[in-house]
Amino acid sequence: xxxxxxxxxxxxxxxxxxxxxxxxxxxxxxxxxxxxxxxxxxxxxxxxxxxxxxxxxxxxxxxxxxxxxxxxxxxxxxxxxxxxxxxxxxxxxxxxxxxxxxxxxxxxxxxxxxxxxxxxxxxxxxxxxxxxxxxxxxxxxxxxxxxxxxxxxxxxxxxxxxxxxxxxxxxxxxxxxxxxxxxxxxxxxxxxxxxxxxxxxxxxxxxxxxxxxxxxxxxxxxxxxxxxxxxxxxxxxxxxxxxxxxxxxxxxxxxxxxxxxxxxxxxxxxxxxxxxxxxxxxxxxxxxxxxxxxxxxxxxxxxxxxxxxxxxxxxxxxxxxxxxxxxxxxxxxxxxxxxxxxxxxxxxxxxxxxxxxxxxxxxxxxxxxxxxxxxxxxxxxxxxxxxxxxxxxxxxxxxxxxxxxxxxxxxxxxxxxxxxxxxxxxxxxxxxxxxxxxxxxxxxxxxxxxxxxxxxxxxxxxxxxxxxxxxxxxxxxxxxxxxxxxxxxxxxxxxxxxxxxxxxxxxxxxxxxxxxxxxxxxxxxxxxxxxxxxxxxxxxxxxxxxxxxxxxxxxxxxxxxxxxxxxxxxxxxxxxxxxxxxxxxxxxxxxxxxxxxxxxxxxxxxxxxxxxxxx
Numbered sequence: 001x002x003x004x005x006x007x008x009x010x011x012x013x014x015x016x017x018x019x020x021x022x023x024x025x026x027x028x029x030x031x032x033x034x035x036x037x038x039x040x041x042x043x044x045x046x047x048x049x050x051x052x053x054x055x056x057x058x059x060x061x062x063x064x065x066x067x068x069x070x071x072x073x074x075x076x077x078x079x080x081x082x083x084x085x086x087x088x089x090x091x092x093x094x095x096x097x098x099x100x101x102x103x104x105x106x107x108x109x110x111x112x113x114x115x116x117x118x119x120x121x122x123x124x125x126x127x128x129x130x131x132x133x134x135x136x137x138x139x140x141x142x143x144x145x146x147x148x149x150x151x152x153x154x155x156x157x158x159x160x161x162x163x164x165x166x167x168x169x170x171x172x173x174x175x176x177x178x179x180x181x182x183x184x185x186x187x188x189x190x191x192x193x194x195x196x197x198x199x200x201x202x203x204x205x206x207x208x209x210x211x212x213x214x215x216x217x218x219x220x221x222x223x224x225x226x227x228x229x230x231x232x233x234x235x236x237x238x239x240x241x242x243x244x245x246x247x248x249x250x251x252x253x254x255x256x257x258x259x260x261x262x263x264x265x266x267x268x269x270x271x272x273x274x275x276x277x278x279x280x281x282x283x284x285x286x287x288x289x290x291x292x293x294x295x296x297x298x299x300x301x302x303x304x305x306x307x308x309x310x311x312x313x314x315x316x317x318x319x320x321x322x323x324x325x326x327x328x329x330x331x332x333x334x335x336x337x338x339x340x341x342x343x344x345x346x347x348x349x350x351x352x353x354x355x356x357x358x359x360x361x362x363x364x365x366x367x368x369x370x371x372x373x374x375x376x377x378x379x380x381x382x383x384x385x386x387x388x389x390x391x392x393x394x395x396x397x398x399x400x401x402x403x404x405x406x407x408x409x410x411x412x413x414x415x416x417x418x419x420x421x422x423x424x425x426x427x428x429x430x431x432x433x434x435x436x437x438x439x440x441x442x443x444x445x446x447x448x449x450x451x452x453x454x455x456x457x458x459x460x461x462x463x464x465x466x467x468x469x470x471x472x473x474x475x476x477x478x479x480x481x482x483x484x485x486x487x488x489x490x491x492x493x494x495x496x497x498x499x500x501x502x503x504x505x506x507x508x509x510x511x512x513x514x515x516x517x518x519x520x521x522x523x524x525x526x527x528x529x530x531x532x533x534x535x536x537x538x539x540x541x542x543x544x545x546x547x548x549x550x551x552x553x554x555x556x557x558x559x560x561x562x563x564x565x566x567x568x569x570x571x572x573x574x575x576x577x578x579x580x581x582x583x584x585x586x587x588x589x590x591x592x593x594x595x596x597x598x599x600x601x602x603x604x605x606x607x608x609x610x611x612x613x614x615x
Contacts, residue, residue, distance in 0.1 A: 016051055023048075042225035042268070044387045050379035058386050060278065065372040068292040069281035071274050071385065072373040073331035080369045081327075082137050082334035083359045084300065085352065086111035092118065092126040100130055105353070106360045109137035109334050114150070116143035124153045133158065134167040137334065139300075141173035144190050151200035151209060158204070165203050171257045171300075172197065175211040177234060180409045182216050184466025188406065194238065195245045198255050208257035208298055210238050218261020219305045220473035221422035224272050225388060229395025230405065230414060231258060232279055236396075237405040239287060249287035253294040260332075262301050262323035267384060269323065270375050273299060273330035275389035279396070301327035302336040308343045309477040310452050311484060312438025316340035321358055328359075328368045329375055335359055343475060344452040412469030422473055429476050430603035439477040440602060443519045449485055454478060479603055480520055483610070487522040490615040496523045497546035497573075499537035500530045501561055506554035510578035514550045517596050521606040523548065534565035541573065547613055548574045550596070555581040563590045574612055 014022075020032075027035060036048040047054075055061055063069065066076035073079065085107045089095040099110050112127065119142060128138075142150055151172055158168060174197055176187035197209045214231035222230075235256055242252035260276070262269050281295035289295065303320040317340050327335050337358050339351035347355075362368040375381040402408045409415070428434040435441040454475070487493060496518045500507040507530060515525045526544055531537035534551070541549045551558070551565050558581040566575050566587075577587065580597040596605065 016053070019049065019051075040268070041223045042388060043391045046380075046384065046387070050383055052379065055379050055382045055386075058382055060274070060385055061377065061382050068285075068295055069278045070296055071278040071281075072376055074277070074296045074298075074333075075331070075372060077372070078369060079328070079331055079372050079374075081332055082109035083107050083356065083363075084109035084111055084137070084139070084334045084336045085356060086113060086139075086336055088113045089115070089118065089127065092123050096127050096129055096131070099127075102352075102356065103131070103136060106356050108135075109139065111139040111141065111336070114140060114142040116146045119146045119150050119153065121153050121156065124150075124157050128157065133161070134163055138168075138170035139173065140170070144174055144176045144179065144187060144193070147172050147174040147209070148193055148196045148200055151197050155201055155204070166205065168204050169206045171208040171211065172201075173211045173213070173259070174209055175213050177237065177406060177409060178211075178213045178216060180406075180468055181414055182220075182471050184415075184468040184470035186467035188410075191238075191241055191406075192245070194242055195247055198242070198247055198251065202251075205254070208255050210242070210256045212238070212256065212258045215259045215261040215302045217418055217471075218263060220418050220471045221306050221425050221476065222418050223421055224263060224265060224268050225391045225395060226417060226421060227261060228272055228276055228279075228388065228392040230399065231260060231276065232283060232392065232396045233399035233405040233408070235280065236283055236400070239284070240404065241406075243287060248290075249284070250289040250291060250294040253284045253287065253289055256298075258297060258299045260299055260301050261304050261306075262327050263304050264307050264319055264323060266322050266326050267381065268388065269326035270330045271381055271384040271388045273301070273327065273332055274373075274375075274381075274385045275392060278385070279389055279393060299332045300334045300336065301332045303338045305338060305342065305475065306473070307436065307476055308338065308340075309436060309439045309475075310344045310449070310454055310481050311447055311477075312444050313340055313343070313452075315438045316343075317354065317358070318437075320355070324358055324362065325368070328362050329373075331373055342455070344455055410468055415469040415471050418471050418473075422471075425476060426474075426479060430479065430601050432598075432602050434476070436477050436480070439480050440520055442516055445515070445519045445525050449488055453485070454481060483603065483606055484520070484522040487610060487615060490610075492547075492615070494523045494547040494609075494613050494615070495545055496525050496548040496550060497541035497544055498525070498527045498550050498552050499534065499541060499565065500528050500552045501532075501534060501537060502553035502557040504530070506557075507552045510552040511550070513598075514552060514576070514578045514596055517600075517602060518548065518550070518606070518609075520602060521610065534561050535568050538565060538569050541569075546573050548576060548609070550576045550578050552578045555579060555583075558587065559583045562587050562592060566590065566592050574609065 038046040060071050063071045065072040083106055085102055087095050087098055089112050140150060176190040179185040179187040194210050201207045201209055212231055212234045214227050217227045238256055239252055243249050277297045280297040284295040303323040307319055308316045320337050324335055324337055337355040339347035339355045341347055341351045399405055399408050425434060429440055432440055498511040500511050511527050515527060519525055549569055551562055553561055562577055569575050576594040576596055578596055580595055
């Protein structure tokens with residue numbers, strides 16, 4: 001032991017300043033702030049490294065699992081979550097058969113989406129036949145106006161079966177405010193039914209009957225701090241409404257369930273759920289509940305739809321897997337993994353099986369369900385949790401100053417904020433400031449849609465003018481997918497020929513960049529090893545039937561090669577220069593119009609090329 005102690009005493013831990021000095025040397029004069037500091041979309045910066053002293057002033061590292069403010073989770077001894085799969089119920093008997101089947105394949109939480117006209121005692125009997133309700137979490141979604149009736153029918157069914165009320169776990173997705181935010185519908189009067197809903201299931205303490213569907217904000221492109229801040233204000237609105245209606249604060253808080261999304265930002269999402277529990281506990285505490293257990297936040301997390309793609313759709317598995325990992329590590333109540341084919345078809349049995357197994361692998365092979373809050377103690381995660389909580393709390397207070405979430409939703413400020421973010425993110429994707437692997441970055445050159453088309457909304461949208469503003473959302477990949485499909489459907493897929501010449505490193509790099517650029521629109525790409533003259537390259541391009549010729553060389557050599565190549569091609573194909581050389585003005589003066597480089601708006605540029613090519 002003494003030898004070990006002596007060994008360690010020989011090493012002196014470097015100070016933070018010594019680390020910074022070393023980094024500055026390695027940067028060789030580059031700006032530390034610009035190169036290494038992460039400027040998040042959430043309104044705060046994150047440093048490239050953290051040390052123990054950076055979190056000494058934070059309270060979160062001192063928290064314990066299962067104890068107020070629950071930043072480290074609601075449980076003390078495990079991290080078990082429900083594996084949930086949702087079922088759209090078109091026929092009660094078929095839905096029941098599917099439920100019984102998947103319950104034998106690893107699912108222990110069911111979500112039934114029920115049409116309003118189907119709500120009846122006979123329907124409930126058929127739907128739940130053979131399901132041991134004490135062993136399965138049961139969640140129901142139907143028209144808000146039918147939720148009380150559904151609750152009463154469920155209570156009657158449970159009583160008839162003689163179930164132990166303490167063992168039944170589930171929820172009813174009653175959320176009238178969601179209709180205001182997402183559809184602009186005036187459902188304010190329906191909120192009053194929440195009290196009746198709670199009374200209908202008052203004997204079932206583990207049934208949550210008021211929902212906060214902030215997952216819909218996630219699917220609309222909201223940044224993490226927006227979803228979190230608005231979710232808290234949303235939940236507080238219901239808490240206020242319920243207590244003012246005479247529901248005791250403890251009971252009211254225990255009846256609220258948060259349905260939240262999971263974006264692709266792995267570490268930020270871990271921090272989001274930790275911060276959400278922390279802030280919600282503090283909010284509920286102000287209502288003076290009878291016990292701290294009322295301050296626990298119940299979260300069902302769903303993988304994002306916003307970043308899913310039609311092309312290269314198997315990449316959706318990678319996206320949803322890391323999202324699921326974030327939620328599992330963060331200690332949520334249940335998780336829904338969207339099948340990889342959800343953007344373009346009704347999920348198949350295969351894709352649903354894969355989605356279930358994504359969670360089961362984390363449980364059975366990676367043991368994510370064994371350790372409570374494994375991210376705790378990470379200096380980075382602790383700082384991220386604190387920073388995200390601060391930013392979300394500011395948004396929460398802003399909403400409260402506007403009169404609360406309902407008032408903000410009716411005024412349209414929530415919708416405007418989310419719509420602005422969605423628009424910005426689409427703009428960033430068009431410029432490749434935000435990457436979608438396989439769509440706007442590194443697309444599969446040879447992939448065809450094979451008839452796959454983005455699924456359209458199948459809900460019966462009213463033609464009436466909405467009473468309030470609503471959120472308009474399309475998946476981030478939709479614009480590029482529409483462009484690529486338009487190219488396919490034109491009847492002639494353009495061939496883009498890389499005319500590589502000159503400096504080997506530059507011509508290869510620019511050919512790769514240009515190939516990825518043009519393949520985003522579905523162009524056929526022909527790359528080359530290099531040509532001795534531009535005339536040789538142009539002749540080879542025309543022999544290959546090229547519709548587009550891309551000159552790939554170094555900036556210095558463009559002054560030599562570009563104009564001769566353009567003149568020799570003589571408008572027999574679309575001519576593009578790969579890069580933004582210093583001689584660009586001279587090239588433009590010679591008639592060269594097209595340049596592709598990192599500052600281009602990829603989407604708009606490709607639309608322009610399609611137009612020039614007559615597609």
